[in-house]
Amino acid sequence: MSEMSPLRNVRKWLDERFGWDALIAPLRKKTVPMHRLSYWYFLGGITLFLFVIQVLTGILLLLYYRPGANEAFESVQYIMTQVEFGWLIRSVHSWSANLMIFTAFAHMFSVLFLKAYRKPRELTWVSGVILLVLVMGFGFSGYLLPWNSLAFFATKVGTEITGQVPIIGKPLMIFLRGGEEVTGATLTRFFGFHVAVLPGLATLLIFVHLLLVQRLGISVPPKLEVEWTVNPAAKREMKFFPNFMLRELMAWYMALGVLGALAAVFPWNLGIRADPFVPAPAGIKPEWYFLFMFQTLKLIPPKLWLIDGEVVGVLVFGLIGLLWLLLPFFESDQPSRPKRWITGLAVFALAYMAGMSVYGHLAK
Amino acid sequence: MATWQNKFRPFGAGRYLVLTPFVMLVVCLSYGQTKNSCLDCHSALPDLLGVSQEKFSQDIHAQKGLSCASCHGGDPTSDDPDKAMSRKAGWKGKIDRKQIPNLCGSCHSDPAYMRQLNPSLRTDQLGQYRTSVHGKRLAAGDTKVAVCTDCHSVHDLRAPSDPRSTVNRVNVANTCARCHSDADYMKGYSIPKDQFAKYRASVHHEALAVRGDLSAPTCTTCHGKHGAVPPGIDKVQNVCSTCHTFQAQMYEKSSHKEAFQAASLPGCVVCHSNHGISHPTDAKLGTGPDAVCMQCHTPGDACDQARAGLQSDLSQLDKAIKGADQVLGVAESSGMEVSEARLGQDQARDSLTKARVTIHSFRKDLVDQDIQAGLNIAAKNLQAGQKAMAERNYRRVGLGLSLVAIALMFVGLRLYIKRIES
Known part of the structure; x- marks a missing residue:
């Protein structure tokens, strides 16, 4: 590129005004460790890419979507049938949401198995876990927006479970529903969460998460860290930009291909318009990412000692969630002495979630 | 205040509190209850003479406050059997079968009396019964025919709206069959004994008993309840038309009506039979084993040709609907949004149903109107399905091209990385 190229001029112009070069200097220096497990580092980026896809397709859907019990279903139907490439945008949005949740989970478990949450990255883990909760919140709130029968009843069941939390459960359920029942008020409320509250919080946390990654660099597995500390010559790294x-x-292109294929071959189903006056369809289930919790709650006996079984289940899940968030604080400071039980717990959690999800999927 | 406290004795007050529920219980139990010595003995007697307290308490009459004496007379307040069942006290003993309709009618035909107990209940049952085959034969001295208690039961008689009642809509056919399907009992009567067996195989029974459609007919719907008689050859159409209104209107316009009347043929029954009515199919218009037209018509005549034309019309629309269904089904399973066309298919099916109703006019011009309307709708839906399939293929081609572009970018990036890293 010549000195006179327009791009160079723009860069010079920016640098003169707010020190562009100094701003991106840390990124230029950023490196990524190279080892046999380096490919796991792509998952965070893929999740971020899918989030950007969500934002872009979500904005496009907003051009036609109308929140409200009398319009929501029809507006999505209109998007699917009348709007040019509306089907593609909606299908990409739905598939991308699911893939994003999947990659977010995969990213979390990769961090867990590579022990990347260790000191000094505790806050990166905490922000990541909160982001995962927000992503699931996106899924839960977005699921209702087409106002179809399955979504309506899944929301009814989901918010009912929230209502089981002692003391704050009932007010929380009423807050989520905008009343005692799932109605049009719930829909507009969920719309607000989905397009304003959650994106705001998520953007802020993604910024914090990325800032922490940038500040702390990319972690290496403890064994390798010890090895590289002893023998710095063995350390292998790759420049973040451009390598x-x-x-x-390339990974993003691959994700885009998968997303396009899913959207074109399996366009997201619209379902049947929600009717609050018909009985719930038999075997109603939540989305796959809530299935392990739902199935567990189903298996808990109605009464445990003198307490309602579902209440016990909700409280136990809440406690596990809290402990999960604080997991890095139980880990050893020394990379040479990692806590094996945490890895064991991660294996168990993964097996439990996968097993329960499959069981929930197959169960009548 | 101090004086009151001194006089107040907690133990004394507690004693009253304990006694109060017992006093209230005794008062409640004795309130409105008059002595009925009949059940004291009859609840212990076997079979024919035995009526348990539990059984009688289920009876609508007992629930309305009537007692044994209301029908059988006597003095139920007396513990002495001789006094309780004395003729002087009006005791009638076992009611003679011939007298049962009149005895029931003594209350049920009295509007002033019945109004006090159930103002909405009709009071013409006895009058109707007397016009029925059962009533006429009873009057002629045949005591085997049904009287009130045979159908309604006795001593545990329930309101017809009670699902356990023998005359509840879903139980009526079984109640009639108790006599009418009993070959030994019906010996000497020149009527068939297979009505119930045929009815059980009919579309009407399926609707009532299997699908739980309480508007579906049972014996009394066509024959009448208390005034039960066979509808009569020339009146069958009137009976069927109470439900099948449009078919009857079409039949009125048809040439068959006059022809059947002239030949003393029983209208609807000629093609559909009576008790064993099966679900009608288009095969009835054909020439196969289920065909009905050719039972009277000659092959090749003008009517046979009209029949073939009608059957072909119905078949054409049926095929058009199925064809559109098939394409829409494939489009739907490919994830295409075709719910509007799916809804339109219901309209096409309605046209087919309407055409099948119009068949009863036996006029091709009328049937063709419905067929044409249905064909137009099915064609529109088929077009929507084909458009959806074309759209699906277009998407797949688009996907293919996109994937090629993505693959090229992928390879390009790989080569670029290789170049800068070498």
Whole structure:
């Protein structure tokens, strides 16, 4: 590129005004460790890419979507049938949401198995876990927006479970529903959460998460860290720009291909318009990412000692969630002495979630 | 205040509190209850003479406050059997079968009396009964025919709206069959004994008993309840038309009505039979084993040709609907949004149903109107399905091209990385 190129001029202009070069200097220095498990580092980037897809397709859907019990279903139907490429945008949005939740889970478990949450990255883990909860919140709130029968009853069941939390459960359920029952008020409320509250919080947390990743660098597994500390010559790294970024770009292209294929071959179903006056369809189930919790709650006996079984289940899940969030604080400070039980717990959690999800999927 | 406290004795007050529920219980139990010595003995007697307290308490009459004496007379307040069942006290003993309709009618035909107990209940049952085959034969001295208690039961008689009642809509056919399907009992009567067996195989029974459609007919719907008689050959159409209104209107316009009347044929029954009515199919218009037209018509005549034309019309629309269904089904399973066309298919099916109703006019011009309307709708839906399939293919081609572009970018990036890293 010549000195006179327009891009260079723009860069110079920016640098003169707010020190662009100094701003991106840390990124230029950023490196990514290279080892046999490096490919797991792509998952965070893929999740971020899918989030951007969500934002873009979500904005496009907003051009036609109308929140409200009398209009929501029809507006989505209109998007699917009348709007040019509306079907593609909606299907990509729905598939991307599911893939994003999947990659977010995969990213979390990769961090867990590679022990990347260790000191000094505790806050990166905490922000990541909160982001995962927000992503699931996106899924839960977005699921209702087409106002179809399945979504209506799944929301009814989901918010009912929230109502089981002692003391704050009932007010929380009423807050979520905008009343005692799931109605049009719930829909507009969920719309507000989905397009304003959650994106605001998520953007802020993603910024914090990325800032922490940037500040602390990319973690290496403890065994390798010890090895590289003893023998610095063995340390292998790759420049983030452009080497790792180009590879990440390849992963994004691959994700885009998968997303396009899913949207074109399996366009997201619209379902049947929600009717609050018909009985719930038999075997109603939540989305796959809530299935392990739902199935567990179903298996708990109605009464445990003198307490309602479902209340016990909700409280136990709440406690596990809290402990999960604080997991890095139980880990050893020394990379040479990692806590094996945490890895064991992660294996158990993964097996439990997968097993329960499959069981929930197959159960009548 | 101090004086009151001194006089107040907690133990004394407690004693009253304990006694109060007992006093209230005794008062409640004795309130409105008059002595009925009949059940004291008859609840212990076997079979024919035995009536348990539990059984009688289920009876609508007992629930309305009537006692044994209301029908059988006597003095139920006396513990002495001789006094309780004395003729002087009006005791009638076992009611003679011939007298049962009159005895029931003594209350049930009295509007002033019945109004006090159930103002909405009709009071013409006895009058109707007397016009029925059962009533006429009873009057002629045949005591085997049904009287009130045979159908309604006795001593545990329930309101017809009670699902356990023998005359509840879903139980009526079984109640009639108790006599009418009993070959030994019906010996000497020149009527068939297979009505119930045929009815059980009919579309009407299926609707009532299997699908729980309480508007579906049972014996009394066509024959009448208390005034039960066979509808009569020339009146069958009137009976069927109470439900099948449009078919009857079409039949009125048809040439068959006059022809059947002239030949003393029983209208609807000629093609559909009576008790064993099966679900009608288009095969009835054909020439196969289920065909009905050719029972009277000659092959090749003008009517046979009209029949073939009608059957072909129905078949054409049926095929058009199925064809559109098939394409829409494939489009739907490919994830295409075709719910509007799916809804339209219901309209096409309605046209087919309407055409099948119009068949009863036996006029091709009328049937063709419905067929044409249905064909137009089915064609529109088929077009929507084909458009959806074309759209699906277009998407897949688009996907293919996109994937090629993505693959090229992927390879390009890989080569670029290789170049800068070498």
